[in-house]
Amino acid sequence: MSGYDSKSIHEEIERAAQGISSSQDLEEFKIKYLGRKGILAQLTASIPQLAPSERAAFGKEINSLKEKIASLVAEKQGVFAGRASDSCKLPVDVTMPGIAQPVGRIHVLTQLIEEICDIFVRMGFFVMEGPEIESEYNNFTGLNIPLEHPSREAFDTFYLQKSPQDTKRFLLRSQTSPVQVRAMKAFKPPLAVVAPGRVYRPDAVDASHSFMFHQIEGFMVDRGITFADLKGTLELFAKTVFGKDISMRFRPHFFPFTEPSAEVDISCIFCKGKGWSVCGRKGWLEILGSGMIHPQVFRNVGYDPGRYTGFAFGMGVERIAMLRYGINDIRLFFENDARFLKEF
Numbered sequence: 605m606s607g608y609d610s611k612s613i614h615e616e617i618e619r620a621a622q623g624i625s626s627s628q629d630l631e632e633f634k635i636k637y638l639g640r641k642g643i644l645a646q647l648t649a650s651i652p653q654l655a656p657s658e659r660a661a662f663g664k665e666i667n668s669l670k671e672k673i674a675s676l677v678a679e680k681q682g683v684f685a686g687r688a689s690d691s692c693k694l695p696v697d698v699t700m701p702g703i704a705q706p707v708g709r710i711h712v713l714t715q716l717i718e719e720i721c722d723i724f725v726r727m728g729f730f731v732m733e734g735p736e737i738e739s740e741y742n743n744f745t746g747l748n749i750p751l752e753h754p755s756r757e758a759f760d761t762f763y764l765q766k767s768p769q770d771t772k773r774f775l776l777r778s779q780t781s782p783v784q785v786r787a788m789k790a791f792k793p794p795l796a797v798v799a800p801g802r803v804y805r806p807d808a809v810d811a812s813h814s815f816m817f818h819q820i821e822g823f824m825v826d827r828g829i830t831f832a833d834l835k836g837t838l839e840l841f842a843k844t845v846f847g848k849d850i851s852m853r854f855r856p857h858f859f860p861f862t863e864p865s866a867e868v869d870i871s872c873i874f875c876k877g878k879g880w881s882v883c884g885r886k887g888w889l890e891i892l893g894s895g896m897i898h899p900q901v902f903r904n905v906g907y908d909p910g911r912y913t914g915f916a917f918g919m920g921v922e923r924i925a926m927l928r929y930g931i932n933d934i935r936l937f938f939e940n941d942a943r944f945l946k947e948f
């Protein structure tokens with residue numbers, strides 16, 4: 605063991621360990637003493653040159669150095685790990701901007717449906733919903749829509765059974781009017797109902813058509829209900845939704861389930877009656893269909909048309925929303941683009 609001074613090498617290691625002040629220092633220390641070309645490796649490599657009688661003692665010496673180095677490394681590693689976890693315990697910086705959680709909201713159409721139904725509920729109507737899968741009877745026959753009526757054709761209605769011979773077919777309702785049949789069969793007059801919901805028609809989708817859209821049906825039945833009740837009710841509705849300054853007009857029309865029937869227009873909220881492109885330069889915007897319930901509908905549901913009269917109306921919710929908010933494309937309601945939905 606010539607030239608090897610056990611005491612001084614132990615001291616050197618201790619000194620080197622004391623100088624370790626970062627994990628980088630520690631890495632360098634490990635390489636210097638434990639690395640492939642480190643001091644311990646060099647000492648181990650020198651064993652064969654020793655006299656056989658010296659080798660065992662020198663081996664022990666190397667082991668004791670190795671243990672010393674390992675325990676110094678472990679000690680320093682503990683110090684640095686402690687420091688790292690200390691830094692995690694820094695107080696929270698409350699001035700930092702937070703992570704915003706997007707909050708959902710009620711869809712513009714649902715908002716409008718609720719708002720419109722509320723207007724009628726305040727007038728004494730109650731809200732009733734019917735199913736979207738409806739019988740052919742409730743959607744057409746019960747409403748006095750004859751078998752040959754074009755709206756009954758397969759290109760205007762989604763049938764769930766194929767055969768046109770099968771008159772007990774089911775379909776996706778093409779209007780909310782079948783809720784009239786359901787309500788009148790279930791309840792005796794007096795009756796005042798609003799029925800919101802989805803309807804389906806096999807239309808090609810474009811800026812003003814969708815295969816699915818929403819309607820709100822309304823009707824009132826009692827003794828002595830007149831067209832004046834219809835006008836007063838719809839006027840209050842239209843002025844609440846579109847503003848007190850609008851005027852209304854009732855234009856004669858035809859619906860199989862009402863007689864007389866009328867389409868209802870409001871004065872154009874954009875041009876105030878002067879005429880521009882949205883209203884086709886006419887100054888009027890159509891908002892709904894309406895009329896006095898046809899006596900045949902009363903007979904179909906078991907009401908005596910000699911005793912009761914009633915009015916009914918039906919509106920497209922998307923149309924009302926487009927007019928009110930100046931929206932020019934119906935697809936915007938259904939694409940779920942948050943930039944659009946957030947506007948309402």
Ligand code: DAH
Pocket residue numbers: 778779780781821822859861862892893894895916917918919
């Ligand atoms: N159901 C009709 C449609 O989808 C709208 C309608 C018109 C409903 C007149 C009515 C009404 O109740 O009286 O076009």
